[in-house]
Amino acid sequence: MSLSLIQKYNVPGPRYTSYPTVPYWVEDVFSIELWKKTLLQSFAQSNATEGISLYIHLPFCESLCTFCGCHKRITKRHEVEHPYIEAVLKEWQLYCQLFPEKPIIKEIHLGGGTPTFFSAVNLQRLINGILSKAAVAENYEFSFEGHPNNTTREHLQTLYNLGFRRVSFGVQDYAEKVQNAIHRIQPFHNVAKVTFWAKEIGYTSISHDLVFGLPFQSVENIVDTIEKTNSLSPDRLAFYSYAHVPWMKGNGQRGFKDEDVPRDDEKRKLYEIGKQLLAKKGYHEIGMDHFAKKRDSLFTAFQEGNLHRNFMGYTASKTQLMIGLGVSSISDSWFSFAQNEKTLEDYYARLEQNEIPVYRGHLLTEEDLIIRKHILNLMCQFTTSWYDTHNYFDELPEVLTQLKEMESDGLLILQHNAITVTEKGKPFVRNICMAFDLRLKRNAPQTQLFSMTV
Template sequence: MCNALVNKYNVAGPRYTSYPTVPYWDIDSFSLHQWKDSLKRSFDESNTAEGLSLYIHLPFCESLCTFCGCHKRITKRHDVESPYIKAVLNEWELYLNLLGAKPVIKELHVGGGTPTFFSPENLRFLISELLKTATLAEAYEFSFEGHPNNTTVEHLQVLYDLGFRRVSFGVQDYNLKVQKAINRIQPFENVKRVTDLARKIGYTSVGHDIIFGLPFQTEIDVIETISKTETLMPDRIAFYSYAHVPWIKGNGQRGFKDEDLPSGESKRQQYETGKLLLEKIGYTEIGMDHFALKSDSLYKAMETETLHRNFMGYTASKTQAMIGLGVSSISDSWYGFAQNVKSIEEYYHLVSQGIIPVYRGHILNVEDLKIRKHILNLMCNFNTSWQNAELDFEELPDVLIKLKEFEQDNLLEFLNKEITVTEKGKPFIRNICMAFDLLLQRKKPETQLFSMTI
């Protein structure tokens, strides 16, 4: 990749798991009443036809990984499990009362934190109690995140028996120096063990998460990590850039010095080398940061242009409504977003008072919905069109002027009222989406809110 392009486009920018992005939510005018109306509208429109997605956030971890940007609480006390599960089920009951009809669950994902911090018995109780209140869609998909060091055969079997068929394991990098820097020491043997166990039990999609741009990480480290990954051939791989945002995440991302991080050029080379190696051994790049074998549902969704992106990342099936349960979880009704409180104590208090524990959100206006669709099109399909008047908007001419610069750099192509991102332009997809981000352009942040795009 040309260093001039890296230098030009290596700026702070959103990852676009939502539009508007969280810093630009209109929090002042948002209310819990608005969120309820928004979700009820979406549920009534879509539950029967497609069902809804459910995300459950389990925040506990026994140790702190200093690369992590997720909301978590560090503890070795496992007596926290039962009270938390009770609160999550109570929150779900509040949503059931609001929705007024039996929900159809199409997608369920359990993330963290470390979901496998919880015992298999407690996970069984949580999921089985939740499923008693819902109907399953015809082609439902259940998935969870497992830690290679503490995921047991019992975890895998219990969740498999409940309908889970997809699991992802965090690998990050196999170099011991890198692992020590991020406080995530896990030998290859542990990853192999859980990968083999999952397949033996019957999981149809096993994923590995690999990160580039970590402290002390080199191009050789990426090559060696992918070489080990090739011996296991997970069905899908998340190969993504380390987001260094210590000013947001606090001391959790200060386990090393800034100078220990690779430069922008070095980081980009790690990505380019990793991408070539992954494609060489049979993976196809899906959207941004994801790779899958042709047998995986993520690849098939890309082929049929049914790929979707939300706060759970890329998913093979779209639902209009997504409910997030647990501290810090974000819900999406398509017409609005809502995020739960981040303090476990406050979460417990609100739920015990019969209050859906939302503390901030955003209701999308007509412009937001149009821009969101363009950004989703780009993030999922690498193209978007404004031939349909419904996707035209007042400031589109200004956006097209900005996009011309990407065309001049051969990062995208214009065809009538449509743009398509070129192969050369795919690594810069976040930058291209930023051209559509009217809120970002109207109010440039005074401090850095996002990680660098390269």
């Protein structure tokens, strides 16, 4: 990739886990009653046909990783587990009371924070409590995020017995200097141990999360990390760009200097070398930042055009309704977004009042729904079209005019009624999506809201 392209397109931009992105939600017309209305509308349309997804946020961590942008609470006090699980189960009960029939669960994902902060016994109590009020779809997928340092064989076996078949382990980078900078110290043998346990128990999809662009990270570090990763042969990988946004994260990202973070062509070189190595090892690029072996369901979904992206990241199948449980979780009814209270104190207080603990959200307009579809298509399939007139919107000619320069740079192919991202353009898919982002263009931020796209 040429340095000129990196310099040209390396601008702040969203990662598009949703459209509109959270900074562009229109909160003043949102209400909890309107959220419930769209929730029930989506439930009626999709529960019996595809089921629903649950994202459960487990926010506790024993130590702070300085690369992390998630909502978390740092503590070593494990007595916090019981009341939190009770709160999540109460929240789920409030939702179930709204539904006219038993929900059918297609996906559960445990995210954090550190889900394996919780004991295996408490995780079992949580999942059994969730499933006691629901049915499970035939083609369900349950997954969780495990920390290699504290995931036990009991964690893996207990969740496997409950139906979990996919696990993701956070690796980031194996270099000691990088690990010290991001305050995430975990030896290779810890990752190897939990990976082998998961394989022995029978997990069918094991994922490792890697990050490029971390402070002090070098090409040698990337090569070493990918070689070590390949020796464990996970089924899929996330190879994320480190988002250096210290203005949003307080002191968490100030344990190192700005100049310690790779920039522009230096950072992109880490990605390009990593991507080439992954291809040689049999990993195929799936959407943005993700790679999978042919044996993995994510690869199959990409090949068959079923790949989906939401607040949980990429998934192998789509559900119209995703409910987020737990502090700070975001729900998606397709017609609206709703975010829970972001502090534990406010989250608990709302539940004590027998209220669904949503504090803000966004109702999608007809225009939002069309733009969302185009951005999802680009993110999941690297192409989108408007052969169907329902996918046309008034500003489309203006968007296509803006994209002509990207076409000249070889990043995409403009056809009469479609766009296809080229291989050269895949690293710039966020930039291409930004051309469709009408809310961003109509109200450009005066301060930096997003990480850099490259």
